[in-house]
Amino acid sequence: MKRAIYPGSFDPVTNGHLDVVERARKLFDEVIVAVAHNDEKQPLFPLKERLDLLQQTVGKIDNVRVAQFDGLLVEFALQQKANAVIRGLRAVSDFEFEFQMALMNRKLEGNVETIFLMPKEEYTYLSSRLVKEIARLGGDVSNFVPSLVASFRSWRRRAFAAWDRCNTGSTSEFRKARFGQMVRSNNRSS
Structure with missing residues (x-):
C-alpha cells in the first residue's frame, strides 16, 4: 500500500491545503493529514479545533485520514508505515526551506521520500x-x-x-x- 503523510499546522486549513489533499489522494492509496502539535507555537485555532475542522472537511474522504503528531516527522511516517511526505509548494520562495527539510528527512530516514505538489494557480498566493x-x-x-x-x-x-x-x-x-x-x-x- 502506498501511504503518504501531508503534515502541517493547518492554522487554519485553507482551500490551498484541500487542493493539495485532493491531488495527493489521487497518487496514493491513503493520505494521512498530520496536524503538528508544537508547544512552542501559539496557534489561533487550538489543536483539537484544527483536528475537528480537518476531520469534517477531509476526514470523510475515502482514502484520507486525519491524525495528530508530535516530534520528528520521519518517525511519525515510519510509525504510520508511510513511504512519502507530501509538501505543497506555492512559490519558489517556499522551495528553499522545503528542500532543506526534505534533505534532512532523507538523512534521518532514507526510505521516506518527499513529494512536492503545487496547488492550482488560484491558490498559489494563499497561506x-x-x-x-x-x-x-x-x-x-x-x-x-x-x-x-x-x-x-x-x-x-x-x-x-x-x-x-x-x-x-x-x-x-x-x-x-x-x-x-x-x-x-x-x-x-x-
Whole structure:
C-alpha cells in the first residue's frame, strides 16, 4: 500500500491545503493529514479545533485520514508505515526551506521520500498566515477557507479585537481574552 503523510499546522486549513489533499489522494492509496502539535507555537485555532475542522472537511474522504503528531516527522511516517511526505509548494520562495527539510528527512530516514505538489494557480498566493491577517482586519475569508472554517470568522474577529485591546501582545492575556470571547459567544447561542 502506498501511504503518504501531508503534515502541517493547518492554522487554519485553507482551500490551498484541500487542493493539495485532493491531488495527493489521487497518487496514493491513503493520505494521512498530520496536524503538528508544537508547544512552542501559539496557534489561533487550538489543536483539537484544527483536528475537528480537518476531520469534517477531509476526514470523510475515502482514502484520507486525519491524525495528530508530535516530534520528528520521519518517525511519525515510519510509525504510520508511510513511504512519502507530501509538501505543497506555492512559490519558489517556499522551495528553499522545503528542500532543506526534505534533505534532512532523507538523512534521518532514507526510505521516506518527499513529494512536492503545487496547488492550482488560484491558490498559489494563499497561506494560513494571510488568512489570519485578513480575518484580524475584519476581511471576508470565505473565498480562501472551507465554509466550516469561514463560519468561525465572526468570533475569531472578536478574539483579535480582544487581543488588540490587551495592547500587550502577551500570549497569556491574548488567550484569556480569546477564551472569554468564546465563552460569552457560546453562552449567547445556548
